[in-house]
Structures are given as structure tokens and as C-alpha cells.
Amino acid sequence: MDLSSLRERQKERRRARIYSVAIELFKRGGFQTTTATDIARASNVSRGTFFNYYPYKEAVLLDYGSEVMDRLRDHAEQRLLDGVPPLSVLYEVWDLLAEENSRERDLFPPLAYEVMNPNPERARTAYQALPLSKVIELILRPLHQSGQMRPDLSLQRISNLIADTYLMVALRWSAYGTERTLQEEMRLALNLLLEGALKRDSSRS
CATH class of the missing domain: 1.10.357.10 (Tetracycline Repressor, domain 2)
Incomplete structure (x- = not known):
């Protein structure tokens, strides 16, 4: 596997993790009260990384x-x-x-x-x-x-x-x-x- 495809798979896995964590937080605590910072922290990524995958x-x-x-x-x-x-x-x-x-x-x-x-x-x-x-x-x-x-x-x-x-x-x-x-x-x-x-x-x- 070349380096670029490895990076793409890592990005896909990170996006999938952020997504699943965010949906779980929305269901548990409500969409309005859940912040991007909450999602980033629970996903073990920086707030900036969250916005790289989801602009809002x-x-x-x-x-x-x-x-x-x-x-x-x-x-x-x-x-x-x-x-x-x-x-x-x-x-x-x-x-x-x-x-x-x-x-x-x-x-x-x-x-x-x-x-x-x-x-x-x-x-x-x-x-x-x-x-x-x-x-x-x-x-x-x-x-x-x-x-x-x-x-x-x-x-x-x-x-x-x-x-x-x-x-x-x-x-x-x-x-x-x-x-x-x-x-x-x-x-x-x-x-x-x-x-x-x-x-x-x-x-x-």
C-alpha cells in the first residue's frame, strides 16, 4: 500500500470516528448543547481537525x-x-x-x-x-x-x-x-x- 492511499484510509477512519462520536453526543446530550469542542475532545482530535472534516x-x-x-x-x-x-x-x-x-x-x-x-x-x-x-x-x-x-x-x-x-x-x-x-x-x-x-x-x- 502506497503512502497516499494509507493517508486516505487514515482520514476516512478519522472522519468516521468523528461522525459516530458526534451523533452519539447529539443523541445523548442534544444537538444544540453539544459543541464542536465537545465532539473534538470526545473524538481525541483538535478542534481545528474537527473543522477540517466538518466546516460547521x-x-x-x-x-x-x-x-x-x-x-x-x-x-x-x-x-x-x-x-x-x-x-x-x-x-x-x-x-x-x-x-x-x-x-x-x-x-x-x-x-x-x-x-x-x-x-x-x-x-x-x-x-x-x-x-x-x-x-x-x-x-x-x-x-x-x-x-x-x-x-x-x-x-x-x-x-x-x-x-x-x-x-x-x-x-x-x-x-x-x-x-x-x-x-x-x-x-x-x-x-x-x-x-x-x-x-x-x-x-x-
Whole structure:
């Protein structure tokens, strides 16, 4: 193994350690109260080293969110290959995401706020790390191609609208809570969105 590849592997291991320590600290003590210094100290690195890997604390959450999105995409792809109807797959993914957000309720708001960060570069980075709309697009593509969705709306636009709705409903639930579970809130929102996105049966109108 040459020296440069050894250095790269060391960097990857250090980043993985910083990430796992940071997520553990966020879960145990809360995101807002955990500082970069806390993470660096627990990871046995300097504060400067932490910022070499993560330019701001919220960037750690983007890695977490990216992992969640990868799992959802893998699930969706496998279920579609298994012949499960796209809408059933979408509801499965919706429920899995709601379960994750419910379990990690304190991590979701700061992660979601990054997508709406007033700094355009940070907002763009967050959007790229959390491609929920791309997962939804993957699931709905068979319906769109077979003409079961409204022809006046592009698949990308429908997928973006569903993803944006998830973000806002989950944020409101995380901040204020309701008498319903997040899964119930999400299914209600998805039902309403799909009613508007699916092509109407002309015989019923």
C-alpha cells in the first residue's frame, strides 16, 4: 500500500470516528448543547481537525441524513424489483422515514433547517445531501410513464412538492407535536397530495 492511499484510509477512519462520536453526543446530550469542542475532545482530535472534516456542526447531520436517504433508496429499488406496486412502496418509504424521524426527534429540526439555510451554499449542500425528492421520483416514475399521473405536471415537480410537504409537516410535528403520530400526520398529507397528483378517472367526473 502506497503512502497516499494509507493517508486516505487514515482520514476516512478519522472522519468516521468523528461522525459516530458526534451523533452519539447529539443523541445523548442534544444537538444544540453539544459543541464542536465537545465532539473534538470526545473524538481525541483538535478542534481545528474537527473543522477540517466538518466546516460547521450541522454538516455532521448531513452525513446522517445522507445515510438515511441511501437506506430509503435501497429499500425502494428492491421493493420495485420485487414487483410491489409503486404507491405501496411510497407509503412504505413514507412510514420508514417517519419512524426514523420519530425515533431521532431532536436531530430532525436542525437537519431540516439546513435545507432552508439563508446561506445559499449551505442550503445547496443540504439539498444535495438529502435527495428525498429523487427517491420519490424513482418510485413514481413507473406511474408517470404509464400515464397514471397528471400530464400537466412534471414528475420532478410532483416529487419536489411531496418532498417539501414532508419537510414542513415533520418540522411542525417535531416542534409542536399533535394528537396524531408522525406516521399518521404523514399519511394524511400524502393522501391529500396523491389525490391531486394522480390522473382522475374521466368516467367518474
